[in-house]
Amino acid sequence: MKQDIKKYEHGVYQIDVFMENKPGRMSCYYIESSNPIMVEVGPSNSFPYLISSLKSLGIEKIDRSAMTHLHLDHIGGIGHMVEMFKDHMVYIHELGLKHLPNPDKLWKAVADIYTEEWLAKNWGRIKPTPTSNINALKDRELIDLGNGRSLEAIYGPGHAKHHYTFYDHESKTLFMGDTLGLIYPHGDFVQPNLPPPDFNKEILFNTLDDLKKLELNYLGLAHFGIHDNPYHLIDNAKESIENWLNFVKNLDSLSTYEASIEVISWLKSNYNALGIDSETINNYIDNAHFDMQINGIRNYIEKKKNP
Numbered sequence: 001m002k003q004d005i006k007k008y009e010h011g012v013y014q015i016d017v018f019m020e021n022k023p024g025r026m027s028c029y030y031i032e033s034s035n036p037i038m039v040e041v042g043p044s045n046s047f048p049y050l051i052s053s054l055k056s057l058g059i060e061k062i063d064r065s066a067m068t069h070l071h072l073d074h075i076g077g078i079g080h081m082v083e084m085f086k087d088h089m090v091y092i093h094e095l096g097l098k099h100l101p102n103p104d105k106l107w108k109a110v111a112d113i114y115t116e117e118w119l120a121k122n123w124g125r126i127k128p129t130p131t132s133n134i135n136a137l138k139d140r141e142l143i144d145l146g147n148g149r150s151l152e153a154i155y156g157p158g159h160a161k162h163h164y165t166f167y168d169h170e171s172k173t174l175f176m177g178d179t180l181g182l183i184y185p186h187g188d189f190v191q192p193n194l195p196p197p198d199f200n201k202e203i204l205f206n207t208l209d210d211l212k213k214l215e216l217n218y219l220g221l222a223h224f225g226i227h228d229n230p231y232h233l234i235d236n237a238k239e240s241i242e243n244w245l246n247f248v249k250n251l252d253s254l255s256t257y258e259a260s261i262e263v264i265s266w267l268k269s270n271y272n273a274l275g276i277d278s279e280t281i282n283n284y285i286d287n288a289h290f291d292m293q294i295n296g297i298r299n300y301i302e303k304k305k306n307p
């Protein structure tokens, strides 16, 4: 089975789980320590890639995982994990207690956006996780990694109301989930990710401003990888979000579909002007789900007008 694992300082491993069978789409992280942990597990269909990657590192058992939020590309495989390792503990927002034991609602919410067929084929079915395997996080909770090292859970809404980021005090890496947006290989800019129903600019910017106060050496994104220019990327994400909001505000008279066509051609010309190669541009465009982005932005604007 194909593998792509990168080792960073202080025993932080970036594992590509080949989401949708493609490289560079979803990274999970393993923090090696006397009391190790996974950050993210990826969707169900990626679970075999995760397990074979861990085995190649000599890791036969995983006792814990920290989940950034309840979207299926991040948590889809967690039921498989708990089935394989019966005492596996899942650290997640308290809504996990409600949804993971009976994940039908999560499944249906995403199926409404992507269709059930697409979801089953690309991400795979999610299995339930028993309540006894779930640890509901508290803001600023310290997860003990052993030998005085800890991973701090920081509540960070804006992308989703059930979002946590995780700060490793030793490597000074912040595992961002989807709080920042998307960065694919050879980009040093961030493409926003603003889905309904929770995207809210003010809340997201507060989160990003708070995270910027941390001493950061690296950001670990879910989509995709570890980056060593954290403060630049946070500023860039905010700038891109402002630009997207301003552009979409002016498309008021268009349907979601028509607006997404406009956004795509605007972005393509922006990315071309930045000198990005066409393969990377297509990667950004294909993975953004622009209908969803437009709905997320319009939902935010509407709520602001009629709170």
Ligand SMILES: [Zn+2]
Pocket: 071, 073, 074, 178, 222, 223
């Ligand atoms: Zn995601």
